[in-house]
Amino acid sequence: xxxxxxxxxxxxxxxxxxxxxxxxxxxxxxxxxxxxxxxxxxxxxxxxxxxxxxxxxxxxxxxxxxxxxxxxxxxxxxxxxxxxxxxxxxxxxxxxxxxxxxxxxxxxxxxxxxxxxxxxxxxxxxxxxxxxxxxxxxxxxxxxxxxxxxxxxxxxxx
Numbered sequence: 001x002x003x004x005x006x007x008x009x010x011x012x013x014x015x016x017x018x019x020x021x022x023x024x025x026x027x028x029x030x031x032x033x034x035x036x037x038x039x040x041x042x043x044x045x046x047x048x049x050x051x052x053x054x055x056x057x058x059x060x061x062x063x064x065x066x067x068x069x070x071x072x073x074x075x076x077x078x079x080x081x082x083x084x085x086x087x088x089x090x091x092x093x094x095x096x097x098x099x100x101x102x103x104x105x106x107x108x109x110x111x112x113x114x115x116x117x118x119x120x121x122x123x124x125x126x127x128x129x130x131x132x133x134x135x136x137x138x139x140x141x142x143x144x145x146x147x148x149x150x151x152x153x154x155x156x157x158x
Contacts (some may be wrong), residue, residue, distance in 0.1 A: 001136055002104060005082065010106055013037060013084040014020045014140045016046060016092045017108070020061065021086045021147055024048030034061035036069040039080035039103070044069040061085060062093035062124035066100050076102045086144040088115035088137060094123035097133065104134040109142030 004010045012037050020033030029049040036045040047064035051057055062085055070076045078100045083089075089097065094116040096098045099106055105124070107117065116123045117135050124135050 001142065002134060005037040005039060007035060008041055010083045010084065010139045010146065012107070013043075014054055014086070014100055014144070016043070017086050018143060018147065020046050020048035021144070024050065024061065026152050027052065029054070031151050032061045032085065034083060034085040036065045036066040036078065036102075037082050037084065041121065044072050044081065045080075051145075060093050061090055062102065063096055066096055070100070079103065082106060084139070087111050087148065088117050088119055091116040091121060094121075098123065098129050098131050099133050102133050104136070106139055107135070107137050108139055108141050109148065110141070111139055126139050131149075 017033040017035045021031040025031035029052055032049045034047050035043060038044050045065040045068035046059045047068060047137060049061045050059040050064060062083060069078055080103050081106045083097060083102055084106045088107045090109040110119050112119050114120060124133055
């Protein structure tokens with residue numbers, strides 16, 4: 001497992017992503033949160049899911065965080081940066097991480113329905129990818145999964 005950026009642990013960065021996921025849930029969005037940290041430990045971006053509120057099918061937490069980090073750095077390439085996200089990225093988000101040239105991705109819960117890191121596809125390990133990045137799942141996985149379970153259980157009760 002690669003070391004966390006200076007001044008952080010993977011668990012603390014996931015805690016920040018979980019805060020964003022809870023805010024997304026409070027806004028009626030699927031509770032997924034993302035954080036991007038630079039190699040020096042600076043947190044460049046924090047975002048939660050917002051496709052409903054923004055009327056944008058691409059407004060996943062990862063995409064919003066990538067956009068924010070890119071604007072902050074003035075570059076779409078985020079070399080050396082790490083994305084920390086509460087749920088295993090989908091195909092769209094995994095491809096965006098590759099195009100952003102991230103160093104790595106850390107996620108909490110696996111996504112058996114749409115995960116594109118290990119669950120349904122292996123985008124980061126595909127030989128056809130034009131950039132390779134490391135990935136690690138399971139950080140605070142139980143907490144991340146519980147947040148999603150509770151959100152969907154409440155929606156079924158409505």
